[in-house]
Amino acid sequence: MNAFDQLTTESTIHRSVYTSPTVYAAELEQIWKRTWLLAGHEAELPAPGSFKTTLLGDQPVIVVRDQSGGLRVLLNSCRHRGALVCRDKAGTKARFQCLYHAWSYGLDGTLLGITDAAGYVTPLSKADLGLWALPRVETYRGIIFASFDPEARPLLEHLGPAARAHLDDVFSTDDIEVIGLAEYEYRGNWKLHPENTIDGYHPRFLHRIVGQTGSFSVGQALDLERGHGVLAWKNALKSPSAEENTAVATNGRINRAMVVFPNMALVNINDFINLRMVIPLAHDRTQISALALGFRSDSPELRRRRATQLAAFQGPAGIAGADDVELFEAAQEGFAANAPAIGWLDISRGLGRAPGTEDLEDETAVRGYYREWRRLMQ
Numbered sequence: 001m002n003a004f005d006q007l008t009t010e011s012t013i014h015r016s017v018y019t020s021p022t023v024y025a026a027e028l029e030q031i032w033k034r035t036w037l038l039a040g041h042e043a044e045l046p047a048p049g050s051f052k053t054t055l056l057g058d059q060p061v062i063v064v065r066d067q068s069g070g071l072r073v074l075l076n077s078c079r080h081r082g083a084l085v086c087r088d089k090a091g092t093k094a095r096f097q098c099l100y101h102a103w104s105y106g107l108d109g110t111l112l113g114i115t116d117a118a119g120y121v122t123p124l125s126k127a128d129l130g131l132w133a134l135p136r137v138e139t140y141r142g143i144i145f146a147s148f149d150p151e152a153r154p155l156l157e158h159l160g161p162a163a164r165a166h167l168d169d170v171f172s173t174d175d176i177e178v179i180g181l182a183e184y185e186y187r188g189n190w191k192l193h194p195e196n197t198i199d200g201y202h203p204r205f206l207h208r209i210v211g212q213t214g215s216f217s218v219g220q221a222l223d224l225e226r227g228h229g230v231l232a233w234k235n236a237l238k239s240p241s242a243e244e245n246t247a248v249a250t251n252g253r254i255n256r257a258m259v260v261f262p263n264m265a266l267v268n269i270n271d272f273i274n275l276r277m278v279i280p281l282a283h284d285r286t287q288i289s290a291l292a293l294g295f296r297s298d299s300p301e302l303r304r305r306r307a308t309q310l311a312a313f314q315g316p317a318g319i320a321g322a323d324d325v326e327l328f329e330a331a332q333e334g335f336a337a338n339a340p341a342i343g344w345l346d347i348s349r350g351l352g353r354a355p356g357t358e359d360l361e362d363e364t365a366v367r368g369y370y371r372e373w374r375r376l377m378q
């Protein structure tokens, strides 16, 4: 096998990037353990004791708001014999208690109690046996990011000005609320999801409703640097009322499908705000956790519309979401075809176009994503 960073170039991706367990194992170390990762949104953790459990790469974690309101990301593994200390998906707790021998931990990961501690002839040091906390946790516009690397560059720098400007636009106020959640799995590589989110070439063909309405045409595919990218376009899918369509068209509202490298996708089309987290399960298996978000100031009608759109449009059974899941599995099955002459796949669409003249259907943002992938896989 080539060195990992030689498995993609500016215009190509080698199939093994999707099919090789060796590449996948290297990604877990070189990407997932080193860069900033989406861990959730503050709206999921409204009060002290609010928590959720998830995976960052292959690492089980608890994302929790501690007693003083701070955010922690703790490895979900008991310091006694390693079992999960929290098996619930989400909720509110005063402490985490391991089911095996009932050691208990505080919301900040401190070991609070060892059951029958007198049984230890050589006493254990509670202070050294807290849950391991990820060294870096920061938020931007309420979006929670964490890193396993104490040396990771500051989050603001990782996001960069271009990506931040798009996030500022979508999350213009801080009264965000969670109004829906969809979780689903597909039999395909984890990178298929983010690269598809910023692939403006496919909607006309894979999602035929988009082709029929011609609503996805005027816009750009932009490389936002550091691996992030966005498709930005005007008024895509029609709103329910003609009045609103006019409003959207005249105020020039921008719709976006955006990726923050490596595991965050944000789709904002008309009323719909969908924050998706990519969870790799194996080189050929992935879980997506998709939040529908809104604002507490929304009218009941607007809230209903935002929630419905997750189910009807972008969710796993929605008119666009279901197509994409079919595609992820068809792509992964197709990748198995393996002859030396067909090893390299093409991402050159629009390559060489002058900056500022990018087309919505160019593969500009996908190339940017893999540039960051290459940098980290060196």
Ligand code: FES
Pocket (backbone or CB within 6 Å): 078, 079, 080, 081, 082, 083, 098, 099, 100, 101, 102, 103
């Ligand atoms: Fe958690 Fe024993 S493994 S208390």
Ligand code: FE
Pocket (backbone or CB within 6 Å): 196, 202, 203, 206, 207, 320, 324
């Ligand atoms: Fe799609």
